Amino acid sequence: MQNLRIPGPTPCPPEVLTAMGHQMINHRGVEFADALKDVTAKMKKVFQTQADPLLVTGSGTAGLEAAVVNMLSPGDSVLSVSIGVFGERFAKIAETYGADVVSLSFAHGQAADPEAVRTALENNPAVKAVLVTHNETSTGITNDLAAISKIVKSAGKLLMVDCISSLGSINVPVDEWGIDVAISGSQKGWMVPPGMAMLAVSEAGWEAYAQSKMPRFYFDLGKAKKSLEKGQTPWTPNVSAVLAFRVALNMMLEEGIESIFARHTRMGNFTRTGVKALGLNLLADERYASNTVTSVIADQGLDAKKLNKIMREEFDIVLAGGQGPLEGKIFRIGHLGMVKESDIQAVFDALKLALPQAGFTGKSEQR
Amino acid sequence: MQNLRIPGPTPCPPEVLTAMGHQMINHRGVEFADALKDVTAKMKKVFQTQADPLLVTGSGTAGLEAAVVNMLSPGDSVLSVSIGVFGERFAKIAETYGADVVSLSFAHGQAADPEAVRTALENNPAVKAVLVTHNETSTGITNDLAAISKIVKSAGKLLMVDCISSLGSINVPVDEWGIDVAISGSQKGWMVPPGMAMLAVSEAGWEAYAQSKMPRFYFDLGKAKKSLEKGQTPWTPNVSAVLAFRVALNMMLEEGIESIFARHTRMGNFTRTGVKALGLNLLADERYASNTVTSVIADQGLDAKKLNKIMREEFDIVLAGGQGPLEGKIFRIGHLGMVKESDIQAVFDALKLALPQAGFTGKSEQR
Numbered sequence: 213m214q215n216l217r218i219p220g221p222t223p224c225p226p227e228v229l230t231a232m233g234h235q236m237i238n239h240r241g242v243e244f245a246d247a248l249k250d251v252t253a254k255m256k257k258v259f260q261t262q263a264d265p266l267l268v269t270g271s272g273t274a275g276l277e278a279a280v281v282n283m284l285s286p287g288d289s290v291l292s293v294s295i296g297v298f299g300e301r302f303a304k305i306a307e308t309y310g311a312d313v314v315s316l317s318f319a320h321g322q323a324a325d326p327e328a329v330r331t332a333l334e335n336n337p338a339v340k341a342v343l344v345t346h347n348e349t350s351t352g353i354t355n356d357l358a359a360i361s362k363i364v365k366s367a368g369k370l371l372m373v374d375c376i377s378s379l380g381s382i383n384v385p386v387d388e389w390g391i392d393v394a395i396s397g398s399q400k401g402w403m404v405p406p407g408m409a410m411l412a413v414s415e416a417g418w419e420a421y422a423q424s425k426m427p428r429f430y431f432d433l434g435k436a437k438k439s440l441e442k443g444q445t446p447w448t449p450n451v452s453a454v455l456a457f458r459v460a461l462n463m464m465l466e467e468g469i470e471s472i473f474a475r476h477t478r479m480g481n482f483t484r485t486g487v488k489a490l491g492l493n494l495l496a497d498e499r500y501a502s503n504t505v506t507s508v509i510a511d512q513g514l515d516a517k518k519l520n521k522i523m524r525e526e527f528d529i530v531l532a533g534g535q536g537p538l539e540g541k542i543f544r545i546g547h548l549g550m551v552k553e554s555d556i557q558a559v560f561d562a563l564k565l566a567l568p569q570a571g572f573t574g575k576s577e578q579r
Numbered sequence: 580m581q582n583l584r585i586p587g588p589t590p591c592p593p594e595v596l597t598a599m600g601h602q603m604i605n606h607r608g609v610e611f612a613d614a615l616k617d618v619t620a621k622m623k624k625v626f627q628t629q630a631d632p633l634l635v636t637g638s639g640t641a642g643l644e645a646a647v648v649n650m651l652s653p654g655d656s657v658l659s660v661s662i663g664v665f666g667e668r669f670a671k672i673a674e675t676y677g678a679d680v681v682s683l684s685f686a687h688g689q690a691a692d693p694e695a696v697r698t699a700l701e702n703n704p705a706v707k708a709v710l711v712t713h714n715e716t717s718t719g720i721t722n723d724l725a726a727i728s729k730i731v732k733s734a735g736k737l738l739m740v741d742c743i744s745s746l747g748s749i750n751v752p753v754d755e756w757g758i759d760v761a762i763s764g765s766q767k768g769w770m771v772p773p774g775m776a777m778l779a780v781s782e783a784g785w786e787a788y789a790q791s792k793m794p795r796f797y798f799d800l801g802k803a804k805k806s807l808e809k810g811q812t813p814w815t816p817n818v819s820a821v822l823a824f825r826v827a828l829n830m831m832l833e834e835g836i837e838s839i840f841a842r843h844t845r846m847g848n849f850t851r852t853g854v855k856a857l858g859l860n861l862l863a864d865e866r867y868a869s870n871t872v873t874s875v876i877a878d879q880g881l882d883a884k885k886l887n888k889i890m891r892e893e894f895d896i897v898l899a900g901g902q903g904p905l906e907g908k909i910f911r912i913g914h915l916g917m918v919k920e921s922d923i924q925a926v927f928d929a930l931k932l933a934l935p936q937a938g939f940t941g942k943s944e945q946r
Contacts (some may be wrong), residue, residue, distance in 0.1 A: 216603055308794050450773060453774065532605075551584075
């Protein structure tokens with residue numbers, strides 16, 4: 213069986229795949245309403261929020277766009293805190309809809325400096341909302357969102373967070389951190405195929421919604437909230453993914469969210485330790501290295517694209533490459549959702565053989 | 580097994596459901612690229628177009644919104660030809676994004692009069708595009724799109740058509756009729772679960788795209804077109820639905836599109852004949868009655884909501900109710916996608932028993 217080690221879509225448990233193959237049901241009927249209400253109640257526990265997270269049929273990017281168009285108005289000043297491709301994307305969406313974006317960017321592999329966020333807010337008092345990526349999939353960095361949220365909230369700004377690849381894997385206490393809109397995606401730690409974004413909106417977020425003037429129809433979260441009262445979605449939902457999500461959430465709550473977070477911490481440490489033992493270098497500042505995805509620098513003669521090809525063709529292990537400016541410069545190992553030590557050990561075992569074939573001249577430690 | 584007789588989501592063949600349960604694969608890898616290219620080539624045959632239909636992860640409404648934001652600019656004058664809820668929705672989306680909508684509406688149960696479209700275009704020379712619903716799911720009417728398209732094209736306007744519940748079931752020769760953007764949805768005649776919209780854009784449509792100024796990011800069809808060259812989508816696709824779609828398209832092409840259209844014609848006639856034989860009245864003007872969904876008037880004492888409840892609880896047959904202004908006034912029988920005479924005969928057999936229980940006092944013919 214293929215060892216899919218990209219940071220999403222992630223492998224799905226057999227029980228989830230069985231649910232994906234469920235025959236269609238009426239999306240306006242009782243059975244679907246029960247599933248949606250159950251999924252909503254269980255999402256709340258993982259999001260650690262009192263708000264009902266809402267579903268949008270679409271990918272994670274649809275979730276980012278939904279956040280922007282429901283909270284902001286053209287001309288609004290927003291601070292974009294970006295540490296990679298997905299941070300840039302969030303800002304680009306805001307800009308597309310007419311927001312006035314103040315950019316605060318950090319080098320790839322670095323976390324955002326909370327003090328720089330504080331200074332940027334002081335220098336730009338007109339800023340209404342702050343866009344942050346919690347876990348930047350393109351570089352493998354997890355921002356110190358607890359620290360950033362304190363600064364953003366004490367400045368009285370809206371906090372809009374891309375938690376797509378953290379929520380469900382890494383601790384994100386949405387209410388405690390005062391996140392006004394938290395966005396996630398089904399194909400990450402949730403162990404469900406892609407096709408659904410989830411958004412939790414705070415009370416302040418709903419106040420912003422009431423004021424927001426960006427055009428929205430399909431992504432209108434107010435309509436989603438209203439439909440949820442009837443156990444429905446405003447537009448035909450991804451029925452299969454909702455039924456699969458219910459199964460996945462049951463599995464997650466059975467494992468327990470604290471245990472899930474601890475397992476991801478273990479997987480992150482295990483991956484980084486093993487990668488370094490092979491003589492490879494991490495892109496990420498280790499203090500902020502992500503527990504869901506590890507980015508590895510293609511140095512010491514290593515051809516990252518060739519490596520990924522060998523890994524796939526000879527070992528049936530699928531790794532991710534670099535995105536945007538990092539294309540060809542790194543490779544990435546996903547370790548979120550359904551993952552255990554042996555899945556990552558298999559990656560190391562194959563890397564030992566594949567690295568020299570891909571030009572790598574570095575020396576691995578004797579372990 | 581439940582007999583799901585709503586106009587989408589439609590029942591899926593077992594082979595399609597098996598594909599829905601496929602384990603996740605890399606959406607940037609070779610296997611997915613092969614599937615996407617195959618799906619695209621096969622969609623072209625059903626759309627009867629030389630353009631590559633593009634996929635949007637979302638429901639049919641996402642497809643309507645994608646059509647609007649990719650073709651139009653704020654302030655553009657558009658003619659909305661509406662015969663029901665979905666026509667109104669298409670217009671509302673255009674209005675939301677700042678289009679200047681000229682409304683041409685027809686009574687529920689009636690088709691659009693092509694001559695009225697001609698007159699409206701003559702009276703509103705500034706109109707740039709015409710929005711039409713081919714098959715109005717809420718009333719069960721199929722517009723005479725061949726006649727309407729001739730008028731719209733000879734006036735030199737863009738023709739934007741909601742073919743969500745017709746394409747794949749009813750003949751829609753997209754290129755021959757000069758449709759500039761044709762929108763469909765996976766959960767209709769295509770026999771695939773909901774979660775994916777498909778759009779085919781003409782050359783004139785792409786010229787309009789280049790001029791269009793409505794904000795768009797997630798729905799940007801130019802990005803989708805560019806990504807397709809690499810066998811990818813700009814954002815994480817609905818992997819499961821793409822794999823399932825491939826299987827469904829193989830089944831459709833094996834049956835043959837002419838045979839599919841003929842089967843739907845048969846199903847439409849069979850349904851209407853049977854409904855009338857029960858003493859019920861059709862909402863639709865029979866000259867334009869849809870071959871994918873039949874709307875039945877709740878008259879002669881009939882409580883439509885009660886009927887649907889009895890049909891579901893006692894016979895495991897799921898019918899649809901009325902939408903918007905037709906809520907409680909009609910019920911609807913879906914007959915698109917995977918459907919054969921015996922599925923509809925089972926509906927009649929149950930209706931015979933259920934109708935009197937739901938207050939119906941009309942007399943059925945002796946057959």
